[in-house]
Structure formats: structure tokens, C-alpha cells
Amino acid sequence: MCGIVGYTGNKQAQDIVLDSLKKLEYRGYDSSGIALKEDKLVICKKEGPISNMEEILPKSNSSLAIAHTRWATHGVPSDANAHPHADADNSVAVVHNGTIDNYLDIRENLEEEGYKFVSESDSEILPILISKYYAGDLVEALHNSLSDIQGIFTIAVIHENHPDEIVAVRHETPLIIGLGNSENFVASDIYAVLKYTQQIIYPDDNQIVRVTPESIDLFDSSLKPLEYVVETVEKYTEVAEKGGYEHFMLKEIFEQPKALQDSQTELFIDNPLEGLSLNWKIGSISIVACGTSYHAGLVGKYVIEQLTAIPVSVDYSSEFRYAAPVQGVGGILSSRPLVVLISQSGETADTLAAARAAKQQGCYTIAVCNVPGSRITREVDGVIITKSGQEIGVAATKTFLTQMQALYVLGTHLAFNSGSLDHPQLKLWESEIRKLPSKITQVLNSSEGIKSLVPNFVNAKSVFFVGRNINYPLALEGALKLKEISYIHAEGYPAGELKHGPLALLGEDTPIIAVAMQDHTYSKLLSNIEEMSARKAPVITLCQKGDQHVPKISDKYFEIPEIDPVLSPFPVAVFMQLLSYYIAHELGTDIDKPRNLAKSVTVE
Numbered sequence: 001m002c003g004i005v006g007y008t009g010n011k012q013a014q015d016i017v018l019d020s021l022k023k024l025e026y027r028g029y030d031s032s033g034i035a036l037k038e039d040k041l042v043i044c045k046k047e048g049p050i051s052n053m054e055e056i057l058p059k060s061n062s063s064l065a066i067a068h069t070r071w072a073t074h075g076v077p078s079d080a081n082a083h084p085h086a087d088a089d090n091s092v093a094v095v096h097n098g099t100i101d102n103y104l105d106i107r108e109n110l111e112e113e114g115y116k117f118v119s120e121s122d123s124e125i126l127p128i129l130i131s132k133y134y135a136g137d138l139v140e141a142l143h144n145s146l147s148d149i150q151g152i153f154t155i156a157v158i159h160e161n162h163p164d165e166i167v168a169v170r171h172e173t174p175l176i177i178g179l180g181n182s183e184n185f186v187a188s189d190i191y192a193v194l195k196y197t198q199q200i201i202y203p204d205d206n207q208i209v210r211v212t213p214e215s216i217d218l219f220d221s222s223l224k225p226l227e228y229v230v231e232t233v234e235k236y237t238e239v240a241e242k243g244g245y246e247h248f249m250l251k252e253i254f255e256q257p258k259a260l261q262d263s264q265t266e267l268f269i270d271n272p273l274e275g276l277s278l279n280w281k282i283g284s285i286s287i288v289a290c291g292t293s294y295h296a297g298l299v300g301k302y303v304i305e306q307l308t309a310i311p312v313s314v315d316y317s318s319e320f321r322y323a324a325p326v327q328g329v330g331g332i333l334s335s336r337p338l339v340v341l342i343s344q345s346g347e348t349a350d351t352l353a354a355a356r357a358a359k360q361q362g363c364y365t366i367a368v369c370n371v372p373g374s375r376i377t378r379e380v381d382g383v384i385i386t387k388s389g390q391e392i393g394v395a396a397t398k399t400f401l402t403q404m405q406a407l408y409v410l411g412t413h414l415a416f417n418s419g420s421l422d423h424p425q426l427k428l429w430e431s432e433i434r435k436l437p438s439k440i441t442q443v444l445n446s447s448e449g450i451k452s453l454v455p456n457f458v459n460a461k462s463v464f465f466v467g468r469n470i471n472y473p474l475a476l477e478g479a480l481k482l483k484e485i486s487y488i489h490a491e492g493y494p495a496g497e498l499k500h501g502p503l504a505l506l507g508e509d510t511p512i513i514a515v516a517m518q519d520h521t522y523s524k525l526l527s528n529i530e531e532m533s534a535r536k537a538p539v540i541t542l543c544q545k546g547d548q549h550v551p552k553i554s555d556k557y558f559e560i561p562e563i564d565p566v567l568s569p570f571p572v573a574v575f576m577q578l579l580s581y582y583i584a585h586e587l588g589t590d591i592d593k594p595r596n597l598a599k600s601v602t603v604e
């Protein structure tokens with residue numbers, strides 16, 4: 001989604017703001033721009049990478065600036081649609097993240113009043129409204145403008161009459177204020193400012209903030225002054241470099257043993273999840289997420305149901321938030337339902353909305369999240385932080401494995417609490433999970449074998465991924481990985497489902513990845529492989545080390561390390577990630593920033 005940064009202080013703003021903006025490039029963008037305070041406001045914006053804008057940006061000594069990377073929602077990527085947007089005489093400049101649902105009505109009314117528009121963007125109504133309401137106080141002008149608009153937004157605005165002031169507000173999308181010495185920062189993401197400060201203020205929805213080099217003034221929605229809390233966040237290690245890897249995604253795939261290990265440190269202290277207070281008889285669990293996080297939730301369903309016999313449903317956030325209220329078993333709320341929201345960014349608009357819907361229904365909500373202090377961690381009842389470290393690649397990799405790990409530990413914790421696991425069994429689970437980093441390392445060490453499979457896929461019209469039971473979600477995840485970074489169409493299916501339609505699509509140009517683990521579904525999966533091969537579809541099968549059957553019936557196969565099938569999603573996931581990476585690399589796509597996608601989807 002769009003990135004927003006702002007600086008007001010005692011230094012030259014331009015370089016600081018551009019440096020901060022580049023920290024947000026990973027979120028996805030199609031244009032960028034900056035507004036600086038000279039005698040008048042100077043605005044420079046350009047379609048394409050930030051470097052395009054830098055090329056035409058005149059040097060400025062201004063100490064006040066706001067800047068933006070755009071991920072198009074209304075209007076194509078273009079110079080005119082890029083932010084900042086301004087009013088006709090350039091007295092007001094605005095950057096905006098989010099969508100204004102009623103912008104067309106507002107635009108029509110303003111055009112009838114004689115105001116002119118130069119872009120297709122919904123955001124352009126903001127500087128015109130603010131200019132219209134401006135009577136000397138920028139906070140009041142923004143406040144009055146907000147009463148006209150509906151939607152979700154983070155807005156930052158500067159005005160030529162206020163040489164050191166940034167005014168900002170958020171509604172359901174991220175906004176943070178970074179505090180420095182005689183300088184202060186505004187941003188849509190703490191990553192943008194952590195290099196400069198770890199002192200952070202998190203305004204709440206509809207709170208307006210005025211930022212100058214020496215002061216921060218926070219107001220509620222009726223402009224009553226508010227006290228604010230300054231939090232110290234841990235400084236993320238500088239991940240700006242790729243550490244010798246060609247792409248962030250590859251670096252993050254190879255960081256997975258460490259990510260799992262770091263997360264285990266938190267998860268395996270004594271009674272790790274005691275802080276979640278999950279000490280009542282839970283009648284049902286709903287897991288809610290998007291994309292890869294949703295696939296982690298599906299794996300979690302299999303594990304938690306197997307360990308606790310508590311019924312677990314898994315919903316896409318965008319569906320859950322509009323669905324009927326959460327029901328207990330048999331439609332009766334026998335006890336307070338547990339809702340688990342999974343989001344690596346903690347800023348996904350649909351998952352945030354689902355969390356609010358669950359709380360309104362009286363559910364107990366916990367979040368599995370990779371970013372401490374992110375929006376979702378501040379809205380739920382309990383949090384499990386995965387310690388993957390910052391993930392830059394748009395395609396989720398290490399956060400996926402640490403999400404799954406957190407759900408396995410949650411399952412054992414619930415099982416132990418309910419008595420369906422005794423302490424020795426709990427410790428056995430823990431010791432098996434502690435072996436995961438070394439299992440992942442073994443797969444990483446076989447990466448050349450995975451790369452050798454690439455020629456089977458690069459010219460495919462479509463690719464199918466199939467699995468059963470706990471590896472059905474891995475079929476979905478493998479398909480998503482391939483789609484989002486190679487742009488090849490791919491579908492994940494339960495292996496038993498192909499004969500109910502998709503088999504009609506199979507042929508020599510539809511290679512299939514089958515996941516055949518030796519669990520209770522193994523023999524059925526072998527039959528599915530025969531079915532697919534009989535339709536001349538090339539079948540590449542993931543199997544366990546030493547499998548005697550799979551090599552005889554598959555065109556190609558790849559052995560994962562010795563592991564209990566219930567833990568096989570971890571090495572299988574790494575295979576899927578590497579295969580997709582090498583295919584995309586062969587095709588030359590923008591692996592870290594795939595077209596049309598963003599790392600954090602902060603709009604609905």
C-alpha cells in the first residue's frame with residue numbers, strides 16, 4: 001500500500017525524507033513524490049521508481065517535507081495521479097494512504113463551486129477541501145475537511161503559511177510519529193524512521209496530530225487536546241542490504257532456520273503462552289487471515305483439531321468480517337469463542353476489520369504477528385509475536401514458517417491446558433519442533449536439486465499443486481508463491497478433488513507438484529498420482545526420504561528430510577518457496593516487488 005513519510009526539524013529535510021521513503025519501497029508502489037517548503041511549496045512527483053523522481057528533484061535546503069510512494073487504487077499510475085496533491089495555488093500539499101469512498105460526490109460539489117481537478121485520484125479532493133476550510137489554523141482546516149469524507153485514510157498535510165508544521169490524521173490505516181531532538185517524523189510505518197529514532201507515538205483512529213521540530217500536539221475528533229504516550233520500540237537490525245543474496249526473498253528463505261530458532265526462544269520459555277490467559281473451556285476456534293497467512297491458518301486447523309478436538313474454522317478476513325456472527329458448536333455459544341488473527345504485517349485492512357468484528361461479537365481475540373506495535377497488536381486481547389525479523393520481499397516466506405510454528409505451539413498449549421497432552425508429551429512435541437531449523441537447513445542445502453526442476457515449469461500454461469490433509473494448505477501456498485512472483489497461473493487443490501473437474505484441464509503442458517507424505521492419506525495420494533500421469537500431465541512429487549513407491553510412478557521427485565508427517569509442512573514450504581523463486585528468476589520477473597502487489601495491504 002502507499003507509504004508516507006514527513007520530516008520537520010533542524011536539518012535538511014530532502015535527503016532524510018528520501019532515505020526514509022526508500023525504506024518503504026518494499027511495500028509496493030508505482031509512483032512517488034515529495035513536497036518541500038521553500039518560499040512557496042515545491043512539489044516534485046513522478047511515475048515509476050523513486051529514482052525517477054530523484055532525477056528531476058531540484059536540491060533544496062528546506063527543513064520541512066512530506067513524501068509518498070503510491071500503490072494505485074483510483075487512477076492509473078501516472079505523474080498527475082502521484083502524490084503529493086495540491087490545491088490550485090500550491091498553498092496546501094497532501095499525501096494520503098487509503099481510499100475515499102465518497103470522493104466522486106465531493107469532487108462534483110467542488111467542481112460546481114468552480115474548483116479544478118488535474119488528476120483521476122480520489123486523494124486530490126483533500127488539498128482542495130483543506131484549502132477551502134483554511135482560515136489560519138491547519139489543524140482546524142483538516143478537522144473540518146474530515147467531516148466531509150468517508151473511507152479509510154492516513155493523511156499528512158503541509159501549508160505554505162506554516163513553515164515548520166506537519167498535520168496528520170489516521171482512520172484505520174497506519175500512522176506513527178517519531179520523536180527526535182529538535183526534529184520530528186511522521187510515517188505510515190515504523191521501518192521508515194527507526195534509523196533516526198526509537199521513540200514512537202501511535203495516534204489512535206481519528207486523532208489529529210500537529211508536529212513541529214519542538215512540539216507534538218494531539219487532539220481528539222472534537223479537537224480536545226490529548227495526552228500522548230511515547231513508546232520505545234526495538235531498533236530493527238539494518239536489513240537494507242541483501243547480505244550477498246540477489247533478492248530479499250532469497251535472503252529471507254535462507255534466514256528461515258534462524259527465524260524459527262529466534263521465535264522458539266520466546267515460545268519455549270516455561271509456560272510460553274501463559275500470558276494469553278487461555279484458561280477457559282474453549283468451545284470453538286476461528287482462524288482469520290489473508291493470503292499466505294490464511295494458509296498458515298489452514299495448517300494450524302489440522303494441528304489444533306488433532307491435538308485438542310476443538311472445532312477450528314478458517315476464514316479469509318475479507319469474508320469473515322461480513323459473515324454471520326461466530327457460532328459455537330451446534331450454533332450455541334457454549335463458551336467464549338477464540339478468534340486467532342494471523343498477519344505478518346499487522347496492518348492488513350481486512351484482518352484488522354475482522355479483529356474488530358470478532359471483538360464486537362464478544363470473542364476473545366489473539367493475533368499472530370511479526371511486527372511489534374503494529375495496529376493489530378494494539379487491538380486484540382493477546383499477541384504471539386513471531387521473531388522473523390523484518391521481511392522485505394512481498395512474497396511471505398520466513399513469516400509463514402514462524403506463523404505455523406506459533407500455531408503448533410498454540411495447539412500443544414491448548415492441549416496441555418485441557419489435559420489432552422500430558423507433560424512428557426508436551427516436551428516431546430517441543431523437542432520435535434526444536435529440530436525444525438536443522439530440517440529446514442537440509443532442504444536449503446538441496447537447493448540445487450530444486451533449481452534443476454525449473455525447466456519443467458517455465459513454459460507451463462498452468463501449474464497444479466496437490467496435497468492431502470495437512471499438506472493441502474501447502475498446495476495452496478505453493479500455487480500462491482508461483483503466481484505472485486512468476487506470474488504463471490497456478491492452482492492448489494486437495495488431491496482427491498481433481499477428478500471432480502480439474503482433471504479436464506490436465507495434459508502435457510500442465511505440470512503438477514504433488515505432496516506425498518507417508519501419513520494416513522499416502523496410499524490415496526499415490527492413486528492420485530497415477531490418475532494424473534494417465535492424463536499425460538508431468539508429475540513432480542515431494543516425498544519422504546527413502547520412499548520406494550513415488551520414484552516408480554512420478555516423472556520426477558524430490559525427497560524431503562526424515563520428519564514426522566505432521567511437521568512436514570515446514571520443509572515442504574521451503575521447497576515451494578525455492579521452486580517458485582528459481583522459476584521467477586529464470587523468467588526475470590521483479591521477485592521482491594511483483595507487479596500489482598504490496599507487502600502490506602492496508603486498503604480493503
Ligand code: AGP
Nearest residue numbers: 291292293343344345348395396
Ligand atoms: C503472500 O506471499 C502475500 N504477500 C500475501 O498473500 C500476504 O500473505 C497477505 O497479504 C497477508 O498479509 P499479512 O500477513 O501481512 O496480513
